[in-house]
Amino acid sequence: MALSVEHFGRTYATAAGSFTAVADLSFTVASGEIVGLIGPNGAGKTTTLRSLAGILRPTSGRVRIDDYDLIEHPLEAKRCLAFMPDEPHLFEYLTVMEHLRLVARLYGVTDVVDRAAALVDELQLTGKEQALPGELSRGMRQKVVIACGLVRNATTLLFDEPLTGLDPIGIRRMRSTIVARAKAGAAILLSSHLLHLVEEVCSRVIIMDRGQKVADGTFAELASRADLASAGSNLEQIFLRVTGHDAHP
Amino acid sequence: MFSASLYIIVCSFRNRVRVRLQRLRQPRYFIGAIAGAAYLYFSFFARFRASRSSVARRGNRPSRVPGSLAAPLAVAPALGALALMIAAAGAWLFPVDSSLLEFSEAEQQFLFPAPVSRRQLLIYRIMRSQLGMLFGSAMIGIFSPPTLGVSRLRISAASWIILVTARIYFTGVTLARARLGASGRTRRVAWLPVSALAIALALVAGAVGAQWRQTPPADALAGLILIGRAADSPAARVVLLPFRALVQPLFSEWPGPYLIAIAGALAVLGTVATWVLLSDEAFQEAVSDVAERRSREPVKKGEPIYKVRSTGWTLPPTGRPETAFAWKAAMQTLRMVDKRSLLRGVIILVCLTIVAALMGQANGLASMLGAFSIAGTLFAILLAPQIVRMDMRQDLQHLELLKTWPVKASAVVRGELVWPSVIITACAWLMLAVATFLAGTMMTHVGLGLRLGGGAALAILTPALVLSQLTIHNAAALIFPAWVPLGNQRPRGLDAMGQRLIMLGATWLLLVLSLLPGAIVGGIVWFALQHFIGAAALVPAALVCTAIVAIEVLLATEALGPAYERLDVLAVERAE
Numbered sequence: 040m041a042l043s044v045e046h047f048g049r050t051y052a053t054a055a056g057s058f059t060a061v062a063d064l065s066f067t068v069a070s071g072e073i074v075g076l077i078g079p080n081g082a083g084k085t086t087t088l089r090s091l092a093g094i095l096r097p098t099s100g101r102v103r104i105d106d107y108d109l110i111e112h113p114l115e116a117k118r119c120l121a122f123m124p125d126e127p128h129l130f131e132y133l134t135v136m137e138h139l140r141l142v143a144r145l146y147g148v149t150d151v152v153d154r155a156a157a158l159v160d161e162l163q164l165t166g167k168e169q170a171l172p173g174e175l176s177r178g179m180r181q182k183v184v185i186a187c188g189l190v191r192n193a194t195t196l197l198f199d200e201p202l203t204g205l206d207p208i209g210i211r212r213m214r215s216t217i218v219a220r221a222k223a224g225a226a227i228l229l230s231s232h233l234l235h236l237v238e239e240v241c242s243r244v245i246i247m248d249r250g251q252k253v254a255d256g257t258f259a260e261l262a263s264r265a266d267l268a269s270a271g272s273n274l275e276q277i278f279l280r281v282t283g284h285d286a287h288p
Numbered sequence: 289m290f291s292a293s294l295y296i297i298v299c300s301f302r303n304r305v306r307v308r309l310q311r312l313r314q315p316r317y318f319i320g321a322i323a324g325a326a327y328l329y330f331s332f333f334a335r336f337r338a339s340r341s342s343v344a345r346r347g348n349r350p351s352r353v354p355g356s357l358a359a360p361l362a363v364a365p366a367l368g369a370l371a372l373m374i375a376a377a378g379a380w381l382f383p384v385d386s387s388l389l390e391f392s393e394a395e396q397q398f399l400f401p402a403p404v405s406r407r408q409l410l411i412y413r414i415m416r417s418q419l420g421m422l423f424g425s426a427m428i429g430i431f432s433p434p435t436l437g438v439s440r441l442r443i444s445a446a447s448w449i450i451l452v453t454a455r456i457y458f459t460g461v462t463l464a465r466a467r468l469g470a471s472g473r474t475r476r477v478a479w480l481p482v483s484a485l486a487i488a489l490a491l492v493a494g495a496v497g498a499q500w501r502q503t504p505p506a507d508a509l510a511g512l513i514l515i516g517r518a519a520d521s522p523a524a525r526v527v528l529l530p531f532r533a534l535v536q537p538l539f540s541e542w543p544g545p546y547l548i549a550i551a552g553a554l555a556v557l558g559t560v561a562t563w564v565l566l567s568d569e570a571f572q573e574a575v576s577d578v579a580e581r582r583s584r585e586p587v588k589k590g591e592p593i594y595k596v597r598s599t600g601w602t603l604p605p606t607g608r609p610e611t612a613f614a615w616k617a618a619m620q621t622l623r624m625v626d627k628r629s630l631l632r633g634v635i636i637l638v639c640l641t642i643v644a645a646l647m648g649q650a651n652g653l654a655s656m657l658g659a660f661s662i663a664g665t666l667f668a669i670l671l672a673p674q675i676v677r678m679d680m681r682q683d684l685q686h687l688e689l690l691k692t693w694p695v696k697a698s699a700v701v702r703g704e705l706v707w708p709s710v711i712i713t714a715c716a717w718l719m720l721a722v723a724t725f726l727a728g729t730m731m732t733h734v735g736l737g738l739r740l741g742g743g744a745a746l747a748i749l750t751p752a753l754v755l756s757q758l759t760i761h762n763a764a765a766l767i768f769p770a771w772v773p774l775g776n777q778r779p780r781g782l783d784a785m786g787q788r789l790i791m792l793g794a795t796w797l798l799l800v801l802s803l804l805p806g807a808i809v810g811g812i813v814w815f816a817l818q819h820f821i822g823a824a825a826l827v828p829a830a831l832v833c834t835a836i837v838a839i840e841v842l843l844a845t846e847a848l849g850p851a852y853e854r855l856d857v858l859a860v861e862r863a864e
Contacts, residue, residue, distance in 0.1 A: 051858065094691045094857055113853070117694035128689045132594040132620040140603045144612045145693050149605045171594055171623075 040103075041119075041226030042068040042091070042195045047100035049086050060086040061250045064100070068226040070194065073217065075237035076230040077274075078247035079282055084230045085125070087247070088199050091228070092122035104195050118146060121193035125200035127180035129172040135159075135183050136168040139190050146191040158186045161216060163209065177204035185213070189220070196220060198229040202236060214240055238274045248282045293412040301419060316771055316787065324786030360509070361539075363516025368535035369528040370492060370519045375454070376531070377485045379461040388413045388459040407565055414456065414561075421451045442546060446537035449553045453534060453560050460564040488527035495524045530556045594623040609695045613703025614710070617678045621711060658726030661719045668716035669750055673757035674792065676712055679704040680762040681772055687857050697849035701766070705758050705845070712758075713751045720747055741823030745830035752806070752837035753799075759844050760798045764791060766851040802840055806833035 047064045050057050061083040068074045076084050089095045091102055093113055102109040107116035129138060136155060143151035159165055162182045172180055181204045188196065198217065202210050217240055221227050231237055237244060238258065246254040254261055254277070261277050311317045388410065391399070399409060429444030467478035496518040505511035519528060533552040540549040599622050603615045683690060683704060690700060724743030728736065765772040771787055810833030817825035 089688070089857075092692050094688050096854070096856065114694045114696065117692060120692070122692050124688070128686055130616065130620070130686065132623045133616065134596060137603070137619065140605070141612060141616060144603055144605055144607070145609060145695055147606070151605055169596055171596055173594065 040067045041070045041105055042228065043101075043103040044087075044091070045101045045103075047087070047090065047102060048098050049083075049090055049095060050098045059250055061090075061247075064247075064250075064252050066245055066252065066255060068195070068228050070224050070226050071221055072243065073221045073227040073229060073241045075241035075244040076228055076247065077232070077234065077237055077244060077278060079284070081249070082247040083250040084247055085199060088122065088124075088197050088228070088230055092120065092124075092197055093117050094122075118191075119194045120197065121188035121191065121195070122197045123185050123188045123199065123201055125203050127172075127177070127184040129180060129183060131172055134169050134171055135164060135175075135186075138183055138187055142187045142190055148191045151190065154190050155186075158189055161212070162186050163212065178206060178209055181205060182209065185216075189216070194225055196225050196227045198227065198231075200231055201229065202231065202233060234274045234278060244274065246278060246281050254281045290408075290411070293415050296412075297416055297419070316768070317784075320784065320786035320790065322786065323790050324784075327786065327789055359513050360516070363513055363520060365532060365535055365539045366519035366524075366528070367512065367516040368538065369531035370515065372450075372454075372531040372534060373485070373488060373492070373528060376457065377489055379458055380465070380482055380485070388417065388455060389462060410459070410565065414452075417455060418452075421448060421455070424451055439542065442542060443538060445550070446535075446553065449537070449550070449557055450534050453553075453557045456557070456564050457560050460560060460567065463564065463567040491527050492519055492524045495519070495521045530559075592624045594620070597623055599623075609699045610703040610706055613700070614706040617704075617707035620678055621707070654726050658723060658728075661723035661726060664719040665716055665723050665746070668712055668719055669753050670757075672712045672715065673708070673754055673761065674795070676708050677761075678708050679758060680765045684765060684769060684772065687855070691857065697852040698846045700852055701762060701845045701848045704762060705755060705841075708758055709751060709755045712754045716750045716754070717747055720750070735823075738823040741826045745826035748827065748830040748834050752834040752841075753803075755841050756802045756837050757795060757799055759841050760795050760802070763844065763848055763851070764794070766848055766855055769855060802837065803833070805840075806836035809833065809836060 044067070045065050047061060048059065049061045050059045064083075064087060066074070076087065078084050086095065090097050091104075091109070093109060093116070097110070102116075104116040105119040107119065109116045130141075133141065136159075139155040139158070140151055142148075143154070148154065155168075159168060162185060164179065164182055164186065167175060167179060172183065175183065181201075185201065196217075201213055201217070205213060214236065217227060217229065229237065229241060243257050244254070244261065245252055254264075256264075258274065258277075266280075312321055391409075391413070399412070404412075425444045425448035428447040429440035432440055432443045464478045464481065467474050468482070469475070496515050499514055499518045499521075503514070505514050518524060525532065533549070533556050536549040537546060537553050540546040599619060601615060601618065603612060680701070693700075695703075720743055724739055727734065727739055761772075771791060773784075810829040813832050814825045814829035817828060
């Protein structure tokens with residue numbers, strides 16, 4: 040299994056004591072699978088993704104990426120992983136191409152020139168290779184972050200709201216890119232509020248609410264669940280029913 | 289709009305105070321506040337008490353101005369007026385965006401679409417800037433030397449008028465500059481102040497030139513007095529009148545002369561304010577220009593701007609991760625366009641040169657340069673590691689990204705240290721080389737052998753001293769991330785000042801402790817060899833000391849690896 044999460048939990052210390060953002064979360068993502076991670080604001084999706092990426096330390100549980108434990112073998116696990124956050128954090132003083140070179144160097148990618156050229160074309164960054172992040176729009180910056188994630192052959196890809204700031208053409212291309220990577224064998228976990236995107240590209244969906252997993256399965260499995268049978272057939276209706284918001288218009 | 293402006297100012301101030309009081313619940317801020325308060329008390333208020341006691345001892349007799357200060361003080365108003373006039377002229381030559389035209393994003397979003405005139409917006413910005421200017425003028429009052437015998441409150445009031453006038457004047461220049469290229473009457477009106485200033489400057493320069501030719505000054509101080517006297521000549525007095533009116537309250541006796549001078553300064557302030565407020569149309573355009581420029585700028589105010597420059601250093605695809613970090617920091621240095629830092633550097637250099645010139649020891653260009661190089665070397669070695677923050681202190685901003693990289697934690701820490709150490713050491717070596725060769729012109733009693741031996745030893749020790757300090761700072765950033773301001777942040781407040789003082793004290797203490805083993809062993813080596821090879825014994829002693837410090841740094845970076853791994857991104861304070 041490319042990504043395996045067992046009883047993962049994350050608690051934050053607050054002035055009032057502690058706050059559990061995610062509790063007892065377990066799931067797996069197989070190679071070639073695209074799994075959607077959805078939930079209302081504050082459900083714990085970003086905390087989960089940031090913990091899987093090694094940014095936050097899990098308070099409990101285990102995370103394994105390509106059989107490498109993220110805590111015990113962080114370097115090996117991180118080499119197999121690419122995290123594309125919703126907020127593009129870039130070095131303001133490095134150009135687009137230099138970002139790709141830096142990431143390639145850190146991940147041991149030797150054929151960076153060819154890979155970078157292909158990615159620049161794929162993500163419509165042509166002509167922006169020597170631009171600094173400050174000269175790019177929000178959408179372009181997002182594309183650079185995604186390019187940095189894709190420049191190495193990661194076996195597990197984590198996308199947090201990958202379409203934020205992209206134009207319609209960019210959205211279309213990004214969808215194709217995500218699907219193409221899955222077909223090439225990558226395990227993909229995609230968090231998004233765009234339920235139509237999740238419905239379109241994901242083969243399975245995990246719904247979180249208040250730090251808990253409240254549903255996990257393919258659309259057919261979810262639609263056939265006894266408690267959701269009356270909700271409707273599309274993901275939005277299922278989502279609203281599972282999270283208890285379907286009573287409100 | 290007036291009441292709305294007042295509402296925003298009062299609410300902002302109240303909320304800022306509330307946030308600062310709330311954060312005192314955290315021990316680090318509480319301890320910082322105590323340290324800051326103690327520093328303020330012992331630095332200023334204890335001085336006030338001492339100064340009051342001295343006044344009480346003197347009775348009501350006026351304070352006696354030291355003889356050496358009598359002549360400069362006599363021409364100080366004229367010099368001050370001249371300095372103001374030069375600054376006023378400089379504003380036309382070296383344009384900068386007026387801070388009164390810089391609206392925050394929230395201000396643009398809420399106030400620009402609101403049904404308020406641009407003139408009202410300018411009044412709002414002037415009102416909004418008062419808190420900062422009142423604080424600035426209070427600081428001038430506190431720092432004013434007691435020998436002047438003038439009340440600090442009166443100095444603060446006089447300084448406040450100068451600061452407000454200057455700020456409004458710079459706004460007027462920004463507005464008028466946009467009209468310099470216009471045609472017809474608008475153009476003539478816009479060029480009027482420029483022409484008046486040019487004529488005034490020419491008149492004063494003529495007066496100074498005439499006196500200079502008549503009696504060339506013997507030294508820098510005499511030159512200053514000569515310029516002051518020239519600026520006090522009848523013709524120069526006329527053209528300097530508005531500037532003189534602004535500085536006069538600083539030098540006037542209480543109560544009558546002071547109050548009259550204040551009235552004169554306020555009249556100048558009123559005239560400048562009227563000039564700016566009458567430029568309503570230009571203001572609208574200028575504000576839009578500045579707002580548009582700001583919106584195009586990628587960075588927030590106070591952060592450096594970067595420009596793509598070819599550096600000739602391409603990161604190879606393979607190699608140690610430390611090199612990648614060094615390359616990254618090098619790109620940052622080479623692409624930074626930070627006018628403020630440049631200005632700060634120039635000011636420091638000028639101050640150091642003036643200090644060197646006034647030390648009396650430095651006669652002639654060579655000795656002045658020598659004194660300056662010594663000061664520069666000490667500055668680079670002891671203070672630059674606190675100032676140059678292109679290491680973990682800045683990269684904590686990118687911690688989320690760094691944490692995803694498959695790089696050994698200790699390699700990350702070492703990588704962050706490499707470039708700042710290289711660049712600071714290079715600067716220090718350059719200064720040291722000049723100092724070693726020119727120090728002989730100042731310190732004639734120190735022989736060439738000792739100078740060369742000492743210089744070489746210090747050159748060897750420099751990387752150790754720099755690396756050691758940088759390691760301490762980076763360790764603090766990893767172990768106490770919340771105490772370290774991120775990037776270009778400069779947290780304000782008494783507690784933040786206290787935190788900085790504690791950090792500085794702790795850094796120096798740890799530096800001494802880290803150098804101790806190396807200094808002891810190096811001292812033994814020097815003692816053993818100095819009978820045989822003289823001053824040259826300093827070189828092997830420094831080598832031994834540097835080697836020991838290098839081992840310490842290596843061990844420290846390894847020890848800091850787990851701290852980096854444990855570091856939670858949430859522990860890093862994003863913004864004040």
